[in-house]
Amino acid sequence: MDKIFRVDMSALNCSVEPVPSAWAALGGRALTSAIVAEEVPPACHALGANNKLVFAPGMLSGTTAVNSGRLSAGAKSPLTGTIKESNAGGTAAQVLARLGVKALIIEGIPKGDGWYGLVVNKMGVRIVEEKELIGKGNFAVIEALEKRLGKTGVLTIGPAGEMKMLAANISVRDADGKLRSHGRGGLGAVMGSKRIKYIALDGADAPAVPLADPAKFTAAARTFAKAIMNHPGTGQGLPTYGTAEMVNIVNAAGGLPTRNFMHGRYEHNEKISGETLRETIIERGGNPSHGCQSGCIIKCSQVFLDKKGKYVTSGLEYETIEILGANAMIGDLDVIAEADHLMDDIGIDSIETAVAIGVAMEGGVLPFGDGQGVLRLLREDLRAGTPLGRTIGSGAGNVGKLYGVTRVPVVKNQAIPAYDPRAIKGIGITYATSTMGADHTAGYAVATNLMGVGGGIVDPLKKDGQVELSRHLQIATVMLDSVGLCLFIGFPSADDPTCVPAVVDMLNARFGLELTPEWFGGLGVTTLKAERAFNLAAGFTNEHDRLPEFFREPLAPNGAVWDFTGEEIDQFWNF
Amino acid sequence: MIEVTVNLLATFRTDRFKDELQQVCEGTTVGSLVSALGILEKEVGMALVNGRHAPMAHPLSHGDVLHLAPWIAGG
Missing domain, CATH: 1.10.569.10 (Aldehyde Ferredoxin Oxidoreductase Protein, subunit A, domain 2)
Structure with missing residues (x-):
């Protein structure tokens, strides 16, 4: 059974709790945002004792579903002051899922100026003092932890996180001992504020992720993989040239x-x-x-x-x-x-x-x-x-x-x-309205604006249809971020009718549920609204959903300007 | 005859070229130029004339700059 692992850095103790029923069907971003919305006071200082740092693997992480190993990290962001979810690849989500960690919640701040590491294994979490690695870069941390503990999953902060820089990230060890990042929003500073240099994830002896219906899962996983390989974006463009x-x-x-x-x-x-x-x-x-x-x-x-x-x-x-x-x-x-x-x-x-x-x-x-x-x-x-x-x-x-x-x-x-955003207006609406601050991954309208992914081109230089496009994409992206899927699954999801039903079938076969594709829409709406409510309570208003003034100046070569009114942008939240 | 600059992106460059100034007949459309390059219309993910999206039936004018890309989804 999955559990909530909770670490209190003020008292330096750890507990393992059952998963509350409201969180049982959640994972990834839907879960980190639900936990932050419920447990973090929106007006708190993001680097103070009342903020919490939450990690949650995606709902399919740890299974054989391809591209399902994204880990979500959530907190109040010290950079934006909004709620934040930032997800990354690497090996951590898969190890956490096998360890039965539904979410890892880190709260409080220790007294004194010591530093700590966390070691997570199937028994729970251990807090250990750390001296040797303080001040070291992320690659040195990965190397040292491999010597100490073997090839564990690792989450680590570098000097930027230790110094609580607002752009500090949290790095994740990948399968080759290199790094991926929870890049955006300064979550590395939140980890640094809690004086945690690293989190080692020891998956030794952890069982495979249980499946309610293995045969159904395997069939759906095959359909899902086929949809990814058949789409020119994910099957040809990205493998050949990268992003x-x-x-x-x-x-x-x-x-x-x-x-x-x-x-x-x-x-x-x-x-x-x-x-x-x-x-x-x-x-x-x-x-x-x-x-x-x-x-x-x-x-x-x-x-x-x-x-x-x-x-x-x-x-x-x-x-x-x-x-x-x-x-x-x-x-x-x-x-x-x-x-x-x-x-x-x-x-x-x-x-x-x-x-x-x-x-x-x-x-x-x-x-x-x-x-x-x-x-x-x-x-x-x-x-x-x-x-x-x-x-x-x-x-x-x-x-x-x-x-x-x-x-x-x-x-x-x-x-x-x-x-x-002047020349690709759909992504401008995403920048303006995302609950995360400017973030292209929150609703990647570029693919539809430029390439017509999802049913045809929405002219990037015109205002028509951009608000609806961004809204649709932002709701759909919550699905990807919560299931633990790579963002690029959005392309076959939009163009191949077999893709989303295969994801639903995998979830049902994993958990023994009877979800429908429509359930995802509801999850997206609920999550975005919870994130928005957090931001409003933290002091944000519609006036923060705006692009900087200089985007009103024409951009060569098309002479494009950002010409949305505030009222037009605010239509985004009419759902 | 009119002159058109053709820019090919990504895999369209393979066994063709990166960019080329081409002499084409007046009335040549994006679609007919695509066919002349041995590319199927359905393989084209993005066709821009002077930086703006253009349909296959769009007639080219002297001095136009055409960009053609296969289906690429994003980054």
């Missing part, structure tokens, strides 16, 4: 943020494109198609080597490549890959940090295109926590305020990622 496939696409559409969101096209786009990334990786003997978790059949990740054939990074994403490459105008995959590695090791969100660097460039901290300057900033300032490093590490919004920049791409103080 960087979007560089040339978005550049062609005139929505590629360039020079801190000044232009919509970058003249050196080919230097940082998915096509060039693939060629470079193959030429150097790296791996252009690599999974972030066992059981991944999309394999959008990759292993990037330097010119001498030495490992640099994996999971080099479109967002990181675009924001450093075009928006900060670095235009050099080797520098970007090195920066990605440094950000992983320091434990800082590569979206928030990269956008913050673009704002800092506009503020005169360093010139646009200064790749070596960015590497120096990461190595010497971010890692050491100098005043400049802490400034950049506190996110794009704060950098803008400190350097008097008016072109600051944030919503609810979270950085806008690598799609300009």
Whole structure:
């Protein structure tokens, strides 16, 4: 039977509790958001004793369902002040599910200035004092824990989390001993505030996840995998080019943020494109198609080597490549890959940090295109926590305020990622209305705006249909985030009628339930409304669902402007 | 004859080209140019003329820039 594992860092004790019936049919984001909404006072300080850090594996995590190993992390975000759910791949969700951990709730703050680690195994959670790893980067933590405990699952924070930087992330060990990240919203700072350096997940002797109807599960899992492989997005595009496939696409559409969101096209786009990334990786003997978790059949990740054939990074994403490459105008995959590695090791969100660097460039901290300057900033300032490093590490919004920049791409103080909302308006509605602050993954309208995924193109340059599109996607994305599915399952879900019924069949076969596809719609609505209610109680209003003023200025080459009125945006919440 | 710049993205480049200035007859549409490249219309995920979505029946004009991409879903 699944249990709730609860850790009280104030009293330094742990308990294992039965799952309350209201949470029994939940997992992933639906569960972390339900727990945060119920147990965290919305007006609390996100780095204070009243905030809680919650981890929940997806409902299908730990099973043989492909691409089902996403782990949700939830809390009140110190960056945005809103509720936050950030999910990641890696091995942690699968181990937690096998250990029967429905959710791990960490509350309170210890007295004194000591640091701790948590060791989770089938008996429960043990709190251990930690000295040796304090100040160390994430890769050193992974290596040390492997020596101490063997190949366990690991959640860890780097120096950024220890220093409670608002862009600090929580890293997850992947199957190769590298990292994935709960990147957005500063959850690494929440973990740091609780003085937890790492959480080791020991799945030794843990049984397989029980299935109510194994035969039905296997049949549905096969249909599900087939739907993923048959869709051109998940079966061909992502495995071939990774997410960087979007560089040339978005550049062609005139929505590629360039020079801190000044232009919509970058003249050196080919230097940082998915096509060039693939060629470079193959030429150097790296791996252009690599999974972030066992059981991944999309394999959008990759292993990037330097010119001498030495490992640099994996999971080099479109967002990181675009924001450093075009928006900060670095235009050099080797520098970007090195920066990605440094950000992983320091434990800082590569979206928030990269956008913050673009704002800092506009503020005169360093010139646009200064790749070596960015590497120096990461190595010497971010890692050491100098005043400049802490400034950049506190996110794009704060950098803008400190350097008097008016072109600051944030919503609810979270950085806008690598799609300009003037030229791809559907994603602009998601940025504006998401309960998480600006987040492209909350309702990825880009695929419908540019490629017509889900039944035809919704013209990215027009307002028509964008609010409805974003609403539909944000409700549907709760399903993916709660089941533990990779975001990209959204593509076959939208286009292949066999996909969502197969997910429902797997859930029913796993838990012995009789859910219908409509149940997902209800889960999405309930979860979004609970998250929104938390934000309203924390002091947010409709006026926070707005894009920054500078998006009213035309964007070359299409001359597109952000022309939604507040009233039009507010229609989003009419459901 | 009119001149059109054709940009191919992702797998459309394989055994073809990255970008090329092409001379085509007046009245050439996006669809007829796609066929001339040996690409099936149903394989096209995104066709942009001068940065804006265009249907297959859209007639090309002198100086147009065409981007063609296969079905790619996102990042």
